Amino acid sequence: MTSSSSTSTPLADNVALVTGATSGIGRAAAEHLAELGAHVLVSGRDVERGEAVVATIRAAGGKADFLAADLADVYGARDLAQRAIEAGGGRVDILVNNAGIFPFGSTVEFSNDDFDAVVGVNLKSPFALVQALVPGMVERGAGTVVNVSSAAGQRALPAAGVYSATKAALDQLTRSWAAEFGPSGVRVNAVSPGPVRTEGTVDFTDLHAEFAEISPSRRVSEPADIAAAIGFLAGPGASNIHGTVLPVDGGYLAA
Secondary structure, three states: OOOHHHHHOOOOOOEEEEOOOOOHHHHHHHHHHHHOOOEEEEEEOOHHHHHHHHHHHHHOOOEEEEEEOOOOOHHHHHHHHHHHHHHOOOOOOEEEEOOOOOOOOOOOOOOHHHHHHHHHHHHHHHHHHHHHHHHHHHHHOOEEEEEEOOHHHOOOOOOOHHHHHHHHHHHHHHHHHHHHHHHHOEEEEEEEEOOEOOHHHHHHHHHHHHHHHHOOOOOOEOHHHHHHHHHHHHOHHHOOOOOOEEEEOOOHHHO
């Protein structure tokens, strides 16, 4: 029989690294994983906001540490991976690739710098973190990667071509990594949010209303909705789920 304690904290004894965890989906995911018992390594660029997330988790009885990181290039990702292993006592059991940027613009006007920035944060950094952290999971015969993708990777949006392309590529990496690492005990999956009400999307109120109108749920997601899906995919209840891209979009893709 499973004890109530292990049921309420299924991720106890796990170390989880969450990128982009100082606000929005990342913060909600970090707090939720801590509630599930994980030692959460909160990563982001803003030290003040990162320390606030850590303080909130600790005040609730959880375990967390902040690791400042800029994932604009693979070198920042590799450095973060090494510091995460050290902060985690020699390991990272759960990797949540959440950090992402979304400068929108037409193809004709999109600059090379913006293109490189979006690809660097949204695609190269998750790749570098998997390269650095998954070999340890393979060696231990267990581990979980959850990538945060987007419905934009499956449904075309005007002026979001580069962002959408990185998310479509992340979906395919999710499936490829599942095939590559699954036989060694490492599960790789993704969540695919539709519109989410966060600090970074406050300027999209009208767009949110349009999405809500056509979605079966008749609402946009909150960060907690995405965090719950991440917690599920990271936990034992998803032990035989590999290579899935789980929509958490209120039915937007089905509409």
